[in-house]
Amino acid sequence: MTTVGFLYPGHSAEDDYPRIEMLLDSDIRLPVVHTDIGEDAHRVDALLQMGADQRLADGVEELRHAGAESVVWACTSGSFVYGWDGAQDQTRALAAAAGLPASSTSFAFAHAVQALGAERVAVAATYPEDVTEYFTAFLKAAGIEVVADRGSGIITAAEVGTWEYEQVLELALAGDHPDAQVVLMPDTALHTAAYLPDLEKALGKPVLTANQVTVWEGLRLVERKVWAPKLGTLFASRE
Template sequence: MAVTVGFLYPGYSAEDDYPTLERILGAEVALPLVHTEMREDAHRVDALLDIGSAEVLAAGAERLRQQNVSAVVWACTSGSFVFGVEGATRQVRQLAEVAGVPASSTSFAFVRALRALGVRRVAVAATYPGDVAERFVDFLADDGVEVSSLASRGIVTAAEVGTLSSADVLEFVAAHDHPDAEAVLVPDTALHTALLLDELTARVGKPVLTANQVSVWEGLRLVDAVAPQGLGVLSGRRTE
């Protein structure tokens, strides 16, 4: 039987990365997705706090519960790290209570993926405005991750991020590596990266971790499944 991990995804932008990754990973992995309410599409702190609110996520988690998933991941980096580590921890605890299965979020997925790779120093190529991106840096710092450089593209809406071409993504990420960084993080789940994982790492010459990639890996980790080939540098990786 397939391992089934459910995802809560805000609005519509790069949600098609999940069926794409499901196809790439093969018949043993199922990745059902539920769209959560997005009252305002904005990478702005107040809007993100609403996007990741307990009320919004509980409604989505209940729908996933009805699909008999084995784990749930809140597939929104900014809608989790904006709450800080304490708030993001509370967020996934509440998700687990509603869904009745283990839960996590993309922000924690990045932290755990870095542990699995043994990486402690990174560059961040963020599509968000600068003030939002800085909150991701703070979230990483709480786990002892040092950010050697931070690039902010300044895009306000997830919808616009989702329209960026593969060539644009490759160029943006490659341009914002840093010689001191051991890996490059690309933290927006609104960005299409499912078909670019190996190309991104080859282009940069070091591990590149993207939001939808780490979200799927984290979901598999929650059910103690080893990620099959198809998740770039995280294929076959485990952590605690």
């Protein structure tokens, strides 16, 4: 059995994780521990507080007791808002607190794009434009070309968590660009686990979503490979 642990801020789309566990259809377990979200706001000052080292460290003991072999901070905005170097510091502090390999959703996106062999991406984000720009800068620091980025102006994760398939599809289509090889949807508050094949079919290209890449990253940390095409192109390779 492989167990990957996740620190998830508040309550929005955490039910993606048991859904992904079911779709993996394997001996993989994905326990989730909820961190204190503080103020639910896609605003830089609030996001910096949300991703503070102590908030994350407070959840690691429960994940260790659950048998986690790696831990991922399942929050994109609460990691990329620190910038590339700051997000690395955040991950190192989390690894030290947990005594386990650690990462975050922001790095998961960078690694997943590289794993797909892509160089040009489009960003379809729920965030306000200024927060979306932080994600774009993070991707550029990873050597990824962002050919288009679209924010949606949504302030709270709670609102994002209510979105259903049609809204998710509309955002993906609006954020796509002809030059993009992959479309990235970076909010872990957005339900997407059930929609990945349909999104990729509609766009005609791979789609990377936050909770999907977060699980993939946790498995990558423990060198566990799994084939699960219902979770999109990222999980469809047998390599």
